[in-house]
Amino acid sequence: MLVFTNKSKIGAHISSLKQDGESIGFVPTMGALHQGHLSLVKEGLANNSRVVVSIFVNPTQFDNPDDLAKYPRTLEEDVALLKTVSDKIIVYAPTVDDIYDGNTKAQHFSFDGLEFEMEGKFRAGHFDGVGTIVKRLFEIVKPENAYFGEKDFQQLAIIKKLVTKYNLPVTIIGCDIFRESSGLAMSSRNVRLKPDYKKAAPFIYQTLKEAKIKFGTKSADKTTKWVEQQFKNHDLLQLEYFIIADVDTLKTVKRKNKTNTYRAFIAVYADDIRLIDNIALN
Template identity: 40%
Template sequence: MQIFESIKSIQAFLSVKKQQGCSIGFVPTMGALHQGHLTLIERAKTDNDVVVCSIYVNPTQFNNTFDLEKYPRNVDRDKILLENAECDVLFYPSDEIMYPEGKDDSMKLDFGALDKVLEGEFRPGHFSGVGLILSKFFHIVSADSVYFGQKDLQQCSIVQKLIDTLFFDIQLVVVPTVREKSGLAMSSRNARLSNEGKEVAANLYETLMKVREMLQNGEDLNKAKQTGINSIKKYKEIQLEYLEVVDRKSFTQATGNTSKKEIAICVAAFIEGVRLIDNVLVFS
């Protein structure tokens, strides 16, 4: 695996690969890699000749300083995992490389209504930071395809809007969420949970599946949603931020007129001070 820390060095390497006719798949991460990330690498390897993974904890997408400081980091372990997964390239830049102007002076992006609901509402500025760092990465890597997990469903819509609006010549590939045996969606933040916390967190997925079954059986949207909220509130260890049944394109509240194929159930909650998100599609 080739490791690059500067923009010029990785661009020079990838330029040769492109001249050789190689297709490039890109998996952007913030490190603390787990099986979910490795599944993205595996899919990218299936689709492309060269796979690039980035590890960069992007400060502009954190609206909570404590969350940024506590975000798990273990790049030495990550490098071993990427080597074992036969990733071709690791891009591991510093803040000085990605934000030479300083992160506080960086430009802001507005995704309209899409970043004002759910994650956008509870994490103001988050998607602006995501869009900004991805724009930089897309220019640097110039990949053919970029890979994200369905766990970050709203982010996937943000990425697609970024691609469409700024005419990036890259295809978004969304890969199904990888889960623990308990159903808990794999996340780098899970490393901050105790074993007991992980057991409690598994109830988020269990609740999503309960609401999903109700909707599949024709239950009223609001009744199904309230049943899910009540189920989660039974656990004093869970501080629910939101549970919503939404249109998966706009992420606004679903209605009776919403196409069945476009309904998603999304949840965000704190457990042991760790913020977790998850979602399921109702008719997938």
């Protein structure tokens, strides 16, 4: 398996592949790969000649320095895992300097308000960092298609907006949330959960599923208050937010409209590990 750490070298290799008529799928990751990542890679392999997987812990999207420092970095294990999937995978594992050329700062973006909802209210500057790294990676890898999981649904919406606003020649494909057998959404952070918290964490998805049922007959406000009460009664999990939002604007719903599509979003702390999830409501 080819592993590149330099943008010029991977760019030259991809250009050569494209000259031979090969198509490029792309799965950007921050490493600590799991089956959720592999599901994106497999989707890419089903529809492209090659798939590039980037492994890069991007400093400009972390608002918490401790979270950045603790984020797992497991490049050797990640490459070994990808080797079990296909020999059509190319890894790009750049250094910070290779990406940022010595100027590790996020570009400022406007995503037409999407960046101020949900995660944007709790993680200052996060989506500027996301937009900066994704745009940069698209410019380096030049994929035809790029694959993102719906666990980070707001990020997916913002990347689609980025592609539209900057006329980037890539098709963005959202893929279903990949879950552990317990229902817990797959995340690189899950490996850091202490045993008691790992056992408790599936409560998040159980609550989302019950909230979906309640939303069928109750208002968004009543459903939200019910979820908040469930977490007040929980010994280990601390709710940061639960929001029911319009999927197009990501704005919190005040009154249901039969013509609109809604999704519930949640962020929960399990000790010091922050977990997010979401579910389609209609």
